[in-house]
Amino acid sequence: MELLSLSNLSTNPLFLSLILLLSLFIWLKLAKGRDPNLPPSPPKLPIIGNIHQLGxxxxxxxxxLSNKYGSLLLLRLGYNPTLVVSSVDMAREIVRSHDIAFSDRPRTTALNHLFYERKGMAFGPYGEYWRQVKKMSVVELFSHQRVQSFQFVRDEEVGALIDKIRCASVKGEPINLTKMLTLMVLFSGFCFGDMFPYLRWADVLTGFVPSMKALSSDLDAFFDQVIKEHRALGEKKDFVSIIMQLQKDGLFENLTQ
Structure with a gap:
């Protein structure tokens, strides 16, 4: 049998394909070896990662997935690495020992539109501004005395919910408690830009961004009306009046400096 010469091998498509596959395999192995010590992760698909496994x-x-891969699980949701913690002990360790590393909130399209680029305490990025907002909120808004003084508001809201349920029950209409109790429909909606940054334009076509802008405009109009009413009432003490007084005192100017 005649042996193939080196020149013949170099032009053989099958040989070149094998070399390419072998090189790719070695590169993937080396790249995997350079990765940090990450938690276990289920197999993922190109581009979408593990989105298809959420169901x-x-x-x-x-x-x-946690039962199969452990209490610490790394998922790739599009371009977003996401750590899933399903162990009480692990969650306690994160909160106690690594709270700063995990304290930041994700930047999403919905939060940017509805919360003025995440300026509030609930979704704002961790930092000096957030610490000052938290301090102001704890002292001025969420002290025990303040919370107790707003008990009548909670009573009114619960009473209104019970009345809705009672009316629907009398009429024999179905009751969807999820819709009554949940106000986060737009927050939980799928946004292309949050998963795949290069597809942000698709959120305009799907109506997600226009819906956010319309809702943001409605909220601005509602807040303006509430502020106008409080200015007319004068002495009424609630969250809005307290915040308006803090603004009058110049506290918010100090926060932005």
Whole structure:
């Protein structure tokens, strides 16, 4: 049998394909070796990562994945690395020993539109501004005395909810408590730009961004009306009047400096 010469091998398509596959395999192995010590992760697909494994409802899919891969689980949701913690001990360790590393909030399209680029305490990025807002909120808004003084508002809201349920029950209409208790429909909606930054333009076509802008405009109009009413009432003491007084005292100017 005649041996193939080196020149013949170099032009053989099958040989070149094998060399390419072998090189790719070695590169992937080396690249994997350079990765930090990451938690276990289920196999993922190109581009979408592990999105297809969430299913409905997502919390049950996460439970099943955690049972298979452990209490610390790394998922790739599009371009977003996401750590899933399903152990009480692990969660306690994160909160106690690594709270700063995990304290920041994700930047999403919905939060940017509805919370003025995440300026509030609930979704703002961790830093000096957030610490000052938290301090102001704890002292001025959420002290025990303040919370107790707003008990009548909570009573009114619960009473209104009970009245809705009672009316629907009398009429024999179905009651959807999820819709009554949940106000986060737009926050939980799918946004292309949050998962795939290069597809932000698709959120305009799907109506997600226009819906956010319309809702933001409605909220601005509502807040303006509430502020106008409080200025007319004068002495009424609630969250809005307290915040307006803090603004009058120049506290918010100090926060932005």
């Amino acid at each position: 409905k409802p997502p919390h049950r899919a996460l439970r099943d």
